Amino acid sequence: MATDRDTVLEAAVGVLSRRPTAHMDEIARAAGISRATLHRLFPGREALIRDVGRLGLERFAAALDTAAIEDGDTEAALRRLVDASVPDAMLCAFLAGENQLYDHDDINDLWEVQIARLHALFLRGQQQGVFRIELSAAWLSEAFFDLVAGIGWAIQDGRLAPREAAFSLAELFLGGALRRPSTPAPTAPIPVGPTHSTSDRKPETDTP
Amino acid sequence: MATDRDTVLEAAVGVLSRRPTAHMDEIARAAGISRATLHRLFPGREALIRDVGRLGLERFAAALDTAAIEDGDTEAALRRLVDASVPDAMLCAFLAGENQLYDHDDINDLWEVQIARLHALFLRGQQQGVFRIELSAAWLSEAFFDLVAGIGWAIQDGRLAPREAAFSLAELFLGGALRRPSTPAPTAPIPVGPTHSTSDRKPETDTP
DNA sequence: TAATTTTGAGACATCTGTGTCTCACTTCGT
DNA sequence: ACGAAGTGAGACACAGATGTCTCAAAATTA
Numbered sequence: 001m002a003t004d005r006d007t008v009l010e011a012a013v014g015v016l017s018r019r020p021t022a023h024m025d026e027i028a029r030a031a032g033i034s035r036a037t038l039h040r041l042f043p044g045r046e047a048l049i050r051d052v053g054r055l056g057l058e059r060f061a062a063a064l065d066t067a068a069i070e071d072g073d074t075e076a077a078l079r080r081l082v083d084a085s086v087p088d089a090m091l092c093a094f095l096a097g098e099n100q101l102y103d104h105d106d107i108n109d110l111w112e113v114q115i116a117r118l119h120a121l122f123l124r125g126q127q128q129g130v131f132r133i134e135l136s137a138a139w140l141s142e143a144f145f146d147l148v149a150g151i152g153w154a155i156q157d158g159r160l161a162p163r164e165a166a167f168s169l170a171e172l173f174l175g176g177a178l179r180r181p182s183t184p185a186p187t188a189p190i191p192v193g194p195t196h197s198t199s200d201r202k203p204e205t206d207t208p
Numbered sequence: 209m210a211t212d213r214d215t216v217l218e219a220a221v222g223v224l225s226r227r228p229t230a231h232m233d234e235i236a237r238a239a240g241i242s243r244a245t246l247h248r249l250f251p252g253r254e255a256l257i258r259d260v261g262r263l264g265l266e267r268f269a270a271a272l273d274t275a276a277i278e279d280g281d282t283e284a285a286l287r288r289l290v291d292a293s294v295p296d297a298m299l300c301a302f303l304a305g306e307n308q309l310y311d312h313d314d315i316n317d318l319w320e321v322q323i324a325r326l327h328a329l330f331l332r333g334q335q336q337g338v339f340r341i342e343l344s345a346a347w348l349s350e351a352f353f354d355l356v357a358g359i360g361w362a363i364q365d366g367r368l369a370p371r372e373a374a375f376s377l378a379e380l381f382l383g384g385a386l387r388r389p390s391t392p393a394p395t396a397p398i399p400v401g402p403t404h405s406t407s408d409r410k411p412e413t414d415t416p
Numbered sequence: 417t418a419a420t421t422t423t424g425a426g427a428c429a430t431c432t433g434t435g436t437c438t439c440a441c442t443t444c445g446t
Numbered sequence: 447a448c449g450a451a452g453t454g455a456g457a458c459a460c461a462g463a464t465g466t467c468t469c470a471a472a473a474t475t476a
């Protein structure tokens with residue numbers, strides 16, 4: 001009995017994240033309501049998936065808030081973000097797979113705001129000398145979200161125990177994103193820019 | 209003019225990886241052919257996306273082959289795999305998003321074989337002391353594929369330069385997957401099992 | 417209990433995408 | 447140049463999903 005809108009949306013995610021083309025029939029059954037009631041709650045399929053996307057973005061924004069990613073040490077902030085976003089990993093998985101959502105301006109704006117916050121976190125961490133600067137903040141943002149989505153898929157399909165999720169995500173991602181402890185972080189901020197640093201491979205001009 | 213089947217499939221990926229619900233009309237236009245010819249090449253939409261999935265899996269299998277992941281040092285093998293799989297990252301992105309493909313037994317079998325090979329690579333690397341044992345080989349396999357898919361999406365949307373792709377993937381993933389150089393790898397294989405090692409957090413019994 | 421509201425089940429029209437066909441045109445090979 | 451094969455554009459019927467409606471049953475409230 002899920003008469004609440006948000007409850008229905010969460011049930012819808014469980015179906016849509018695995019089968020994006022699921023019919024309204026299946027979604028209604030997954031939510032434990034009839035197709036008629038589903039149509040009473042949401043004007044149509046379009047509105048339903050749009051609201052699912054909006055819910056996902058709101059949850060992710062809330063995770064960024066509760067993690068207080070703008071404050072304090074960036075590594076600690078990222079660890080908080082992992083803990084805060086893993087419970088909603090399935091929503092993120094849906095967002096990652098449903099690129100079509102971003103045709104709507106409001107959804108797209110909401111998305112860009114959150115990604116910008118994530119980007120700022122990594123940029124700040126790089127300036128603090130916490131995160132590696134050979135990897136662009138944009139790529140770090142993208143990869144982090146991809147891994148959150150991967151966590152969501154893996155949990156949903158039973159390939160990953162929910163209890164291990166946060167640990168697995170944090171250890172793998174931070175291992176790749178943090179500067180090696182052997183190179184101690186300087187006290188002064190590091191200039192982050194087009195400089196290509198100690199990488200053994202240097203990306204040159206783009207040529208497909 | 210893409211009359212060749214594989215050429216059409218590659219063009220189809222470009223559309224389907226972003227919009228899985230794209231109509232036959234769009235796919236045909238993306239391939240530069242008419243809808244009639246598209247139907248002449250593939251019996252129907254079902255067969256088309258099935259063949260796209262099959263192509264993706266064959267490419268990934270070929271990448272595993274050319275990387276010779278079964279031979280030699282596991283870190284070097286993984287670096288070779290990165291280089292070999294990045295060119296087909298968009299195919300992998302399609303595979304990651306299209307869970308519906310795995311209803312077909314042949315596709316599912318092909319998938320499981322490749323994942324098993326990936327899993328074996330990580331397990332071997334863990335036994336060699338190259339990869340961390342706090343992260344399960346299953347999660348490493350999954351996360352690696354997720355990141356390859358993320359690379360594909362990022363390249364397609366122009367958020368990541370193709371030249372930086374292999375470097376970004378290798379550095380981020382290996383950073384998280386490799387054992388810290390500070391803990392030197394022993395010469396004898398490490399027993400990999402249910403033992404929970406030096407992790408500061410211990411996953412206990414599953415409770416949703 | 418009675419009245420009001422909400423829900424479920426089914427029927428229905430509509431619409432969109434798919435699959436098939438035909439025909440004129442282009443391209444290739446001889 | 448001629449014939450053969452392939453292609454593109456369009457028309458068409460069909461199938462399936464969507465959206466709307468009605469009515470009976472259930473749940474809520476007074």
